Amino acid sequence: MPSWSIHRLITSSVVDEVRRLGYSCSEEFLRGVYEGVVDPDRSPDIESVTRVRVRRGKLYIREQKTYARHHGASKSIIDYYYNLSLYYARRGDLCKSGFMLGRALHYAQDYPLKRRKWLILDIHEKLEGEIEEIADDVINKGFCRDSEDVAKDVKKILKQSTKPEQVLCTSYRASKAMIMQYLNELREEVDKKKLAKAVRTVKTVKWLSGLVLWTATFALHSPTLLLFTIFASIFIAMYRPSIYYKAMRAGLMIVKPVGTKPAYTGQEKVPACHKP
Numbered sequence: 001m002p003s004w005s006i007h008r009l010i011t012s013s014v015v016d017e018v019r020r021l022g023y024s025c026s027e028e029f030l031r032g033v034y035e036g037v038v039d040p041d042r043s044p045d046i047e048s049v050t051r052v053r054v055r056r057g058k059l060y061i062r063e064q065k066t067y068a069r070h071h072g073a074s075k076s077i078i079d080y081y082y083n084l085s086l087y088y089a090r091r092g093d094l095c096k097s098g099f100m101l102g103r104a105l106h107y108a109q110d111y112p113l114k115r116r117k118w119l120i121l122d123i124h125e126k127l128e129g130e131i132e133e134i135a136d137d138v139i140n141k142g143f144c145r146d147s148e149d150v151a152k153d154v155k156k157i158l159k160q161s162t163k164p165e166q167v168l169c170t171s172y173r174a175s176k177a178m179i180m181q182y183l184n185e186l187r188e189e190v191d192k193k194k195l196a197k198a199v200r201t202v203k204t205v206k207w208l209s210g211l212v213l214w215t216a217t218f219a220l221h222s223p224t225l226l227l228f229t230i231f232a233s234i235f236i237a238m239y240r241p242s243i244y245y246k247a248m249r250a251g252l253m254i255v256k257p258v259g260t261k262p263a264y265t266g267q268e269k270v271p272a273c274h275k276p
């Protein structure tokens, strides 16, 4: 998106519509949302890619770091901030919850803008200019509103385009879907004790299977088994079942995204939420 004012324009228009549909959003939550929705441009997330190369019989492992993409962002970063937002909501911190939802909204709003036409032509500045010109009209006159108001899946809405109206309306619809999904999910009861127990069971099984594998490897002295055990251990360590994400949304634990170093991991202060 070209400017912070457009991010805030889309967000406030969606909040108005969602309120008209009977949902309530507290002032504290919205204070976080309006700061969070511009924050990824101030505090970027870092994506890291590990590249493995074999050259002249030698193995080279290199980690490449770049700023996380905004246009066509990775869905895992959108999911991460959405889950983090529910994590804080379930722990009673509505401002931080709004702030993290704002960050997820920023990526979802930036997503639809396609930078290149016919693969080579970089039209992103031209397109941003066109969006800037029509945004007030398109958003304020409600051109992007759907007739039906059911909660939709954000990921199914997110598609890229080089047409300014389409970019704006996809941003709008994805934002609406995300906010509605968040508010609907918060209405549901969660059994934190049951979830915590399930997570403990998964962690124990993971730990035990690692132990069994390594014990067998040392007992049998087999190089083939050693190689298998190394790969299996990496897989076991990386494996994140859906129950982990459920536990994150319930406020029990934070699951970091694969391949991304997020700007917020639960330890950082959010200045917008520390004002009196």
Ligand SMILES: [Zn+2]
Pocket (backbone or CB within 6 Å): 001, 040, 041, 070, 106, 110
């Ligand atoms: Zn951006």
